[in-house]
Amino acid sequence: MKFVFPVFLLVFFSLVVANWTPEDYEIFSLNYKIKSDLGSDATFYSWLKLERGPKSSLGEINKAYKKMSRALHPDKYSKKSRSQRKKAEERFQRLSLVGNILRDNSLKQRYDFFLRKGFPKWKGTGYYYSRFRPGLGFVLVVLYVLVSTFQFVSLKINRTRDYQRIIDLKQEIKMKAWGDSFVPPSDGSFRKVMSQNELMFKVSPVGEISLIETDENGEQFFTLLDENDIDVNPGFRLSYFFMLPAGLWNITLGKLTGYSVKTEVEYVNPKVSTDSHQPNIKKAKKKSGGKGEKVELQNGKIIYTRKKK
Template identity: 45%
Template sequence: MRLFLTFCAFFALVAVVFAWEKEDHEIFDLVSSIQASEGKDVNFYSWLEVSPSATTAEIAKAPFVQAYRKKSMQLHPDKNPHDKKIHERFARLGVVSTILRNKESRERYDFFYRNGVPVWRGTGYYYSRFRPGLGTAIVFLIIVTSGFQYAAQHVNSRRDLARIEDIVRQARQVAWGPRMVPVEGQRKVKVNLGGGPESEAPERWISMVVDANNVYFLHPDGDMELLDASTATQPAISSTWFIALVRSSYQSAFGRSNDLKEAEGVSPPQADDDELSGTASEAPGSGTVTPREGQTTSTSTGKRKKATKRR
């Protein structure tokens, strides 16, 4: 029954969205524009000073034509050179006159004249008039997808919380007995997470420790972890995909930059004194070199002489 009602609501929404046609949208625009420029209580008939009960044939006769000419002379751009919106008002007058003279378009307008213009005019109407750019569309998609992800986090959090409460209840029942009377001291118990004879899934037993009202999960290495409502994963905006992507990109970019700065700040290794003894003993450019022991040098006569260490 619930599924049937959901489908009915969906098709009703689709019918509302696609109910209005292009001609209806044009009338919506005209009604809004005339009310904005001429007054909230002004409609097509009052603006042209025509009775709503007049027939289409009567509107096409001389009285209406004279009233239209009079109004068009009042709104002519040549007589209102300082009015910046006079061209729009003058063009709007011609469109309204055409609608009232045509039987089909007038019947369409009369429907909204009697019943009022709808507040919600369909997604197509608003999209065509407020067509978003690429940036706006991307921001909208980010907000919508992040919102759905955040809602999914809430659902998963409630599911985790219910599962934790069930595990805690089972552990206490095993430790305290069917009557659930608390027992002092720690009691090590095993809880089945699912499966068994009535299920196709294999049994999954975990070790738990019940200490008074606290229930702990016992790790294989002997460490105990408190199991309560805080263990469930809490929903967070920072965990949505876009925020996580921005945070990860920021850490990758600036973290690498900091590593490079730290690497540049490390000074090169210094040479030992023994190594420096075999290099130039004077300032650069002096030309004087102190030889090491056993190193041969050239004399001015061209003979080679072996350097000896002085005592």
């Protein structure tokens, strides 16, 4: 994830550069050279002494260009040194290019656009906008948002896939247990089925499926398969938007103030109500009250002796 933001910027700049035409690059280069020669505040209009700037008419531009071209013509530097003559020729060439741009309506509009919005600057391998320079804080915030968004979306996708995976597994097991049919057996018997990954399942007559597991003592216990045990709509508290700042608080200011933010999230299966479990709990208590001492026979069977009165 640490490469997400640089890649995002690279793609953004690539799209920007892709929208620049060869004429734009010519304007960028000419603007850079004129500012290097005449000063950072110099523009095409200020060089031609056009006081109305972008609002100057074509006639005003032609008149100003002719006047400046006569003043900067290289012939006036014929008696100067070679370096001065070369510099004069280069300046006159730039003036000619400026005249061509300002007298072409489409090129003039492009120049005026960059003059208003700002020119990109040369950064070694190309022109990039440098008006906005993100600092370390901004980069960290953007990374935090990107990572948190990606994590939350991935979490929801994975939960949804797990939910559907359990549904598909239950359908597969039922088909095997009930003879390629979704109709339960008429005798109301329980069926045991082994899945492709060699896990053993028990199928009840009403279609409930439980995973059969064996602990280290050899005792079997059953885990009911229920897709509703998976929260397919994780909330804000399960995202990095909440977990990261809450975790930082708990290990820093939370320790100093003694107040910690609860980060655990409890999820209750919406298909299982507490009322449906209550009778079973009562029945178990009543039954256990009449049992005596627990005895395990040699064959592994467990019985209870009669309780002494």
